[in-house]
Amino acid sequence: MFKSGSLIFDDKKIKDFINKESNPFLKKSRNNFLKKLGEKKFNIKEEYKYTPLKQSIEKNFNLRFEIEKSISSTTEKKILSHIINDNNVYQIITLDGKIIKKFSNIPSKISFKNFDELDKKEKSLLHNHFGENDDSDDDIFSALNGVLWSKGLFVYIKKNQVIDRPIIVNNFYTSEKNIFSSQLRKFIFMEKNSKLSICEFDYSLISNNFNSNVTEIILEERSELDYFKIQNDSNNSTSFNSTNIKQKKNSISNTFTFSFSGDIIRNNLNISLIDENCYCNMYGIYALNNKSHVDNHTSVDHIQKNSISNEHYKGIMNGHSNGVFNGKIFVRKEAQKTNAFQSNNNIILSDDAKINTKPQLEIWADDVKCSHGCTTGQLDEKAIFYLQSRGINKDKAVSILINAFFDEIIQKINQNIVKDKINEILSTKIESYLNER
Amino acid sequence: MSEESKIIKEFTSKEYEHGWSVNFDADEAPIGINDDIIKFISKKKNEPSWLLKWRLEAFKTFKKMDEPNWANLEYPKVDYQKIKYYSAPKQKKSPKSLKDVDPELIKTFNRLGISLNEQKKLTGVAVDAVIDSVSIATTFKDKLSELGIIFCSFSEAVKEHPKLVKKYLGTVVPRNDNYFAALNSAVFTDGSFCYIPKGIRCPMELSTYFRINAANTGQFERTLIIAEDSSYVSYLEGCTAPMRDENQLHAAVVEIFAAKNAEVKYSTVQNWYPGDENGKGGIYNFVTKRGICFGNNSKISWTQVETGSAVTWKYPSCILKGDHSVGEFYSVAVTNNYQQADTGSKMIHIGKNSKSKIISKGISAGFSQNSYRGQVKIMKRAKNSRNFSQCDSLLLGNKCGAHTFPYIDVENKSSLVEHEATTSKIGEDQIFYCLQRGIDEENAIALIVNGYAKEVLKQLPMEFSVEAQKLLSLTLEGSVG
Known part of the structure; x- marks a missing residue:
């Protein structure tokens, strides 16, 4: 042993x-x-x-x-x-x-x-x-x-x-x-x-x-x-x-x-x-319910100059689910003129769901553009009301908003077969969210 | 040599302004830490037995703990047995009023620009001056006591107001909170105590000035601020130390208690000796600062300008227990040469509708490492809480580093948390714009850096704001390539 x-x-x-x-x-x-x-x-x-x-x-x-x-x-x-x-x-x-x-x-x-x-x-x-x-x-x-x-x-x-x-x-x-x-x-x-x-x-x-x-x-x-x-x-x-x-x-x-x-x-x-001159995009979606626990740990290491990294993760948590996001960006001394972006947006739908995020930047080069942003919130009540006032029922309004939330990332999928599959999974997911409301 | 590198050289060779020391006769404890030293300190201060017991308990916990190593800091291990835990300038007898204070001590503070002479004071700031381990003098005491405000040294508070001290000591930062808090709880020597009674708005800024003078001494002060219902106080803290080749330790604890509707504003301009340009010497600044917004609608606001210290480990925090309570943290942390700072804030939301805001501006130059480390935690019952955090870093040169470690934990569906961070350097176009308008490079940098930090600096009380701006321009002069 x-x-x-x-x-x-x-x-x-x-x-x-x-x-x-x-x-x-x-x-x-x-x-x-x-x-x-x-x-x-x-x-x-x-x-x-x-x-x-x-x-x-x-x-x-x-x-x-x-x-x-x-x-x-x-x-x-x-x-x-x-x-x-x-x-x-x-x-x-x-x-x-x-x-x-x-x-x-x-x-x-x-x-x-x-x-x-x-x-x-x-x-x-x-x-x-x-x-x-x-x-x-x-x-x-x-x-x-x-x-x-x-x-x-x-x-x-x-x-x-x-x-x-x-x-x-x-x-x-x-x-x-x-x-x-x-x-x-x-x-x-x-x-x-x-x-x-x-x-x-x-x-x-x-x-x-x-x-x-x-x-x-x-x-x-x-x-x-x-x-x-x-x-x-x-x-x-x-x-x-x-x-x-x-x-x-x-x-x-x-x-x-x-x-x-x-x-x-x-x-x-x-x-x-x-x-030099590398380009990487990291996209992620997590849509959870029940007791699912999803932990995304990403790291991008800029070692040489003139590279671009772009990261965007979005998640919705319902039920007792727990989302974790930890995004690290390293920009080494030699990696001048680096552009690194990171963004993480979360929506919590239930009081029992949790999100823990840690967007982390470590930078040793000075001529760089690096930023990260992170938000946690809920579906906009005003937006739901706006849609309702136009004759769209609440369930439909919620599903429109969730779809819109993820759309930014789904748009980036360049393979139609994958896009269709994701949309299909997402619509069943949204349905389950609506049932749990 | 190009103009640029000349400026850099000039800047890096700039000496620490407060680097002198004065020879007083001092009353000192032998080097090292053990139960006897703690008893010695307690006896020196004529403390009641409960406090000695409290200290010994803390020391027991301290012995069981390990020094934290998770921070993004590198420094040789501190030998806690090689530090003097008590050093006090010898005074003939304890001063009854300012007249009795040793003129040499008054001179020392005058040299630092801190006037202990009440009559000559232009602005209404009450000062508690602490050298090494003891408080020397507190000004405007009488005027404050008319309002029922207690503002005195910690040892005096233990004697005069033991009930208050006993009730609140260690409630916000418990003895076993962390390694340095446990050490401080065991050996703290002096500090300030401040009590604002119900409904009173403190009419002047209260201020403590800390000075390390003796060699091989650690400074372990403890500050306790209690703001009763609907009271208000603004509290300032400043610090300097002589230039010495060896590192000195400063491990302070600050506790703030804010009751219903109370507001406490705590501002620090930290200018401990940062070490020389090769990273030799300087203060290790391991500080635990925490406030609790205990009552509903209470507010605690931290503002700090960190320019000194070789190593900074400091996370002023707010526990937002009361409903509708507010916590704020504004920070400018500047590191140069081989300085290292790991600093940030913790906001723990417990009460409903609590709000917090973190604005942190880091500036790193030379070979320094500057880290923001913070936590925003929204507990399940903190419904409709709100947090906004922004931590920006400015890098001057490519030998330094800027790091951000924010932890964000949200456990309910009605709260809104936003965090953003950027890292950049001073734009060439910004400097060009200034040059074009006849502002030379050095002033342009000072202008841009001050603009960058303005959001924080404007939170400081007037007197501090001026000092902080001067300090900033001085620290960063010419360090841009």
């Missing part, structure tokens, strides 16, 4: 698991993460100030490492019900990280594989960059994921390759409560001048699932990535996500994080702009 923070692990089980790893590089990498887990003093108190760890995870992890070999028909049915029937998208289905080929349609020109299927070139790419760009130094769950990830997803977009359709990734998790096997590790590498749109949905097939999903993304010069993450899991899952993006010269990233449902969701989004 060993301890890290407030978590206790059975190290024999973990070591057995690591020893099963056939790839010597990955075995070494897992051991490195294990070392980190044992040695690092993670600042759980501050980083998880508002997210109750003890409630979500039993102190002692009951580890299960086997992945279902065959898919039962009920599982299959459930999976099929979530698949998007649209020929204008490429679709990938994973079950605890393993790509299910019979449900996926992805052309061979796109390198989208599990780690154990890589060819020689892909392997060397993975080995050169894997594990260098995540937040495992600061976050205990990222380090844990580094040791225990069950399946790896590898995405490689070649030089000048422009992917014409969005790739929809549906991740299904099957593991039971406190069984820590739904651990996904993703690695996305985009070469010069490439372009990709990727949209990820997470579903747990069993209630009270605990899953984690750590992604490393490297954007080479002039590449462009749209990354959507949609969390609308009705099965009370606890989910830890960490997306880490490293951007080189003139690259663009647009990330969207949508959280609608789940027991406890933690989203880390770390972007480091290591070169």
Whole structure:
């Protein structure tokens, strides 16, 4: 047994698991993460100030490492019900990280594989960059994921390759409560001048699932990535996500994080702009009710000059839900002429809902324009009255106002299929808000 | 050397104005802290036994606590056993009136520009002057007592008004509140005590002036302000210290209690010795300031101009317990050379319809680090509460840093909280505009910085406002590239 923070692990089980790893590089990498887990003093108190760890995870992890070999028909049915029937998208289905080929349609020109299927070139790419760009130094769950990830997803977009359709990734998790096997590790590498749109949905097939999903993304010069993450899991899952993006010269990233449902969701989004003229947009929507707890921790690190970052998160809390937003902006000494903006707006609909926000700026360069703004309030009674006085009933008025609140962000979605999906989820959400009134 | 760097050099070599010290005969405690030292202090001050017991309890808690390390500050660990916890200028006997005060002490304060001579005083400001560990003199006492206002040194209050002290001491900042508050509770030596009775509007500004004189001494003063129903008081605090190579510790506690409809305005111009241009020496300023708006419609307003200290750790806060109570915080924090400041405010909304406002302006130059750290917490029962926070930072040069750590926690649906922050530098176009109109660069910067900080400075009482503006221009002269 060993301890890290407030978590206790059975190290024999973990070591057995690591020893099963056939790839010597990955075995070494897992051991490195294990070392980190044992040695690092993670600042759980501050980083998880508002997210109750003890409630979500039993102190002692009951580890299960086997992945279902065959898919039962009920599982299959459930999976099929979530698949998007649209020929204008490429679709990938994973079950605890393993790509299910019979449900996926992805052309061979796109390198989208599990780690154990890589060819020689892909392997060397993975080995050169894997594990260098995540937040495992600061976050205990990222380090844990580094040791225990069950399946790896590898995405490689070649030089000048422009992917014409969005790739929809549906991740299904099957593991039971406190069984820590739904651990996904993703690695996305985009070469010069490439372009990709990727949209990820997470579903747990069993209630009270605990899953984690750590992604490393490297954007080479002039590449462009749209990354959507949609969390609308009705099965009370606890989910830890960490997306880490490293951007080189003139690259663009647009990330969207949508959280609608789940027991406890933690989203880390770390972007480091290591070169000049990078541009990143971070958008987020969280619309919660019941006892959902969503914790968005974002950080953008301006390391070199002339980069722009723009962040906008909006949320509505109803029922007993709790929203957490922590946005960090770092502007290093060399990063002159940086423009960094951050904004977080919240609406609380019920007296039992809560919001904790901490917009944080740390700036060491002087010739910069940085600002952040943060508001918490409620729907404008006057606006509701105005609409009512024009013959619109109260429910309709409320739904107009909520839609208007989120519209600013929804407008930024450049993939119609995602936009439609979000609007669809949002309208059911608004309906549930109206019913709870 | 370019004009610019010349100005910078000139500025950074500018010496601290109040850096001299005077040799008085002093009565001192041996170095270190233990139960005996606390008993020594208590005995020196002829304190009642309950207070000694209170101190010892605090020391017990202090020993169990760890120094906080969450602040964005870096400084060598303080050895609490190497500090003198008591130092008092020797006076022949305790002064009955101002005439009996040692002329050397009066001279010291005159040199600081603080007149203890009542007759010559132009403005109506009552002063309580504290050197090292003891209060030297309090002016205008008689005039104030006619109205029932008690304004005296803390030790005098313990003797003359023990009931009041016992009732309120530690109610706003408990002994176990934090590390430095516990230390202060154990070894506090003097400070000011102020009591405004029901319905009285204090006719003059009350002021305390703190001066550290002796070497290796820590200053641990404690201020307690009690404003009864419907009363009003405006309170000022100023401080300086001699230039010394070693760091000195200042750990004060200020408690404010505001009853129904009462209003307390607390202004500070903090100008402790900030250390030299290489970051050597300077005061460690670890201060706990908190006020409670206990009654309905009460109001507490903090205004601070922070220009001194090597390290500042200070979060003046308001607990808004009463319905319709109001808390305000206005701050200008300037750091230069190797100064570090981690300062801000806490607003805890408990009462319904309570309102708070935070305006914080940080200015960093040289190699300094300037952080705003604040919390706005709206409790569930604080219906219809309102907060507005604004914290702006101005960076002069690219070797300094500006940081913002606001915590915002809202737990009900009817409250409205807004927070905004910006970071920028002085615009070249702004300076150009001034130059074009015949204002030289230095004055242009002073003009722009004063304009930037005006929202806060205008909150200060007149006398302080002038001093603060002078201090600002002086501290930042020529530090823009």
